[in-house]
Amino acid sequence: MSSLKAPSTFFHHVAHSMLPQNPNPSFLPATITRRSLRTSPLRCSLAAAAPLSSVIGSQTRVEILSEALPYIQRFRGKTIVVKYGGAAMKSPELQASVVKDLVLLSCVGLRLVVIHGGGPEINAWLGRLGIEPQFLNGLRVTDAATMEIVEMVLVGKVNKSLVSRINGAGGTAVGLSGKDGRLLVPRPAPDSASLGFVGDVASIDPSILHPLLSSGHIPVIASVAADESGQAYNINADTVAGEIAAAMGAEKLILLTDVPGILEDRNDLGTLVKEIDIKGVRKMVEDGKVAGGMIPKVNCCVRSLAQGVRTASIIDGRKSHSLLLELLTGDGAGTMITG
Known part of the structure; x- marks a missing residue:
């Protein structure tokens, strides 16, 4: 969500629905794949967004790109940290949507860092091994056997798959x-006696990320780490995203979730809070309007804002192209929290 002037009907009603679900470059129309893709500085963005010409005319396409310009100018060269998880990881269609959004945003100059979870995949592998997943206060109880599965899935499977998808769509992850x-x-987490190898972030050294971002790469980070003795720990991906955003001095932190955002009334989707400051969201937590799994997400956002991140948004990952809606329109795709 941006404080810039709200977009015209072109971008507001058309742009986010124009991006196709099929990432195969062969679907690009001939008029786009020739000279324009070879010479235009937006060539990879257009590739990610094709085939526009099969739906709308040339003039309308130009108008849509023009509407995005103020938002691109605002965020170009800025670091945006995205926590990728929830429904957006479960659906192949939404996976394709997120990947295309990331590639397009990278192509127009945003410096993206992606942190991912992988809870459903971990549960599936544990099930195959006859291990029942255990949770305590929303955190996965992680004994030694579970930690091996967590590492295998997050680092060996989910991370590689996401990197491959981004690279296959024209990005460089x-x-x-x-x-x-x-x-x-x-x-170790405060209640590590019950949780096992679940950790908090003790320190961050983001120096490995700076040259990658400067070269236009997209770092894709699995939320596992090891202490000085080499013991691996499972860390909540939201927590990792917030701490990395703070350490990088990010312009924005975005958490993709399975809900529309923060609701004034949890039973009424029409009460979505579009924008709120730290004081206001803390009051909602105190009043019980923010509860359950939303509390750690809100706390993560508040902590990152307190450490210098400009804005933090909790957005609906079930919405196609929610990242573009959040960053390139005035309406956004969830709730933006400001400092």
């Missing part, structure tokens, strides 16, 4: 975990 370059150093 690099897969990492918190272990790489000592990006994250964990400490």
